[in-house]
Amino acid sequence: MNTSYKPAIHFHEVDYGVEDASILSKITGSFPKGRITTLVGPSGAGKTTLLKLCNGLISPQAGEIYIQGKNINEFAPVELRKSVGMALQSAPMVAGTVMNNLGLPLEIRGEKLSEEDGINLLHDVGLNEDVLNKKVKDLSGGQRQKVSIARTLVNRPDILLLDEITSSLDVTSLKEIEELIVKINQKYGTTIIWITHNLQQALTIGNYTWVMMKGKVIETGESELLESPVNEQVRRFVKGETE
Amino acid sequence: MSFLTLSITLIFVLIPILLSKTLRLGLEKDTIIATVRSIIQLLAVGYILKFVFDSESLFYIFLMVTLMIVVATHNAQKKGAAIKGITWKVGVTLVFVEVLTQGILIGFNITPPTAQYVISISGMIIGNSMVLAILFLNRFTAEVDDHQDEMELILSLGGTPKQAIHSQLIKSIKASMIPTIESQKTVGLVQLPGMMSGQIIAGADPIQAVQFQLLIIFLLLTTAAVTSVMLGFLSYPTLFNDRMQLLRGK
Numbered sequence: 331m332n333t334s335y336k337p338a339i340h341f342h343e344v345d346y347g348v349e350d351a352s353i354l355s356k357i358t359g360s361f362p363k364g365r366i367t368t369l370v371g372p373s374g375a376g377k378t379t380l381l382k383l384c385n386g387l388i389s390p391q392a393g394e395i396y397i398q399g400k401n402i403n404e405f406a407p408v409e410l411r412k413s414v415g416m417a418l419q420s421a422p423m424v425a426g427t428v429m430n431n432l433g434l435p436l437e438i439r440g441e442k443l444s445e446e447d448g449i450n451l452l453h454d455v456g457l458n459e460d461v462l463n464k465k466v467k468d469l470s471g472g473q474r475q476k477v478s479i480a481r482t483l484v485n486r487p488d489i490l491l492l493d494e495i496t497s498s499l500d501v502t503s504l505k506e507i508e509e510l511i512v513k514i515n516q517k518y519g520t521t522i523i524w525i526t527h528n529l530q531q532a533l534t535i536g537n538y539t540w541v542m543m544k545g546k547v548i549e550t551g552e553s554e555l556l557e558s559p560v561n562e563q564v565r566r567f568v569k570g571e572t573e
Numbered sequence: 574m575s576f577l578t579l580s581i582t583l584i585f586v587l588i589p590i591l592l593s594k595t596l597r598l599g600l601e602k603d604t605i606i607a608t609v610r611s612i613i614q615l616l617a618v619g620y621i622l623k624f625v626f627d628s629e630s631l632f633y634i635f636l637m638v639t640l641m642i643v644v645a646t647h648n649a650q651k652k653g654a655a656i657k658g659i660t661w662k663v664g665v666t667l668v669f670v671e672v673l674t675q676g677i678l679i680g681f682n683i684t685p686p687t688a689q690y691v692i693s694i695s696g697m698i699i700g701n702s703m704v705l706a707i708l709f710l711n712r713f714t715a716e717v718d719d720h721q722d723e724m725e726l727i728l729s730l731g732g733t734p735k736q737a738i739h740s741q742l743i744k745s746i747k748a749s750m751i752p753t754i755e756s757q758k759t760v761g762l763v764q765l766p767g768m769m770s771g772q773i774i775a776g777a778d779p780i781q782a783v784q785f786q787l788l789i790i791f792l793l794l795t796t797a798a799v800t801s802v803m804l805g806f807l808s809y810p811t812l813f814n815d816r817m818q819l820l821r822g823k
Binding site for chain 1 (some may be wrong): 601722723725726728730731732733736740771816817818819
């Protein structure tokens, strides 16, 4: 992988498991700062677990994780999670309106989101201002994902973790969200780590890619590696011979 | 009532057994076991109470109340087995509710500190508190299981465990308190409470029986609120670790 970029996140020999089951094993590698790295691999490879480790929602049993050069354990959990934002595939929402959800990160620290800032956030993610007072249960899948991303942006994270955020979207919404993520990356220099099952998306949007299988990183490099993988397992995965 | 008269009331046990047999409900054995257990348990309690009331010993009163709390704790903690340290949490809650309510009753000279009053009222308080604890723990564990995504969302945005679980905690507290409040809205209209009916049957003045029943109703409101809130606030921190992570394996 190109080493001219400083690592935003670095893993060193990271292990994670639940009870006796190993989920991640000896993960070592970096996500370059200010770039888009995609995580691809079959279901059960440990990709979501890897993202949760970056956000501090779980901790490894062994190994070290460094965020912007600092050991993750030296961060206060609240500070870490403000600078490493996360958007999930299910785009969970708290009950109420879009405004309630956009205001959640500020409400957590006793502040209030102004209506003007709420509208600006919606514009940033390509939504109209009339969505602001809509109930979240009335949103479409695409709108929900966009609100989820906008909500994550309220904290102005340096690193954005995206977990299959386009997997259930129609082609139009998918393109809009891809453009949005590229825009966020270019406008704010935000480091993006994006789990996707869409290999074409990984090739066109991502600068770098990690291919994971059964809790291990099998191959990493510039996204073009997906066109001509070195590893036999990755070659079979790219051809669709494994799920 | 003589034992002969009491034995005639077994007709009320025969009716469900016959119905169960006819409709093949398969409840005959359970009905018989329940009947035998209630006869043995209540008769034993009757004789124990008679002994304690006659002795008027503070030690026996304390022993009886302690036994009630131990049994109630054992029963309620099963519903929250996934919560670390649930036994002592339920136990502390029941002790606090008992001390608070008896403290007010005796402190303000509302009821005398005799075995007759302390044990009877404690039975109602601890029994109600146990049911409340079971209702709360049932709902709380279900809420936490069903809303992990929401809780992790708030944590992932930089929220504290208290903020992450606030909605589930409030819903569980409210859900466990509602039956007590609702049943008290219709008291006297739909059902006559057992204690009040018992006093009236025993020949007490109905107005005095009502006064005592009101006392119990007010007590049970406090019991419901304090049990749910205290158990909730004792329980939720054990679902997280010091890195503000939601612990798995509930």
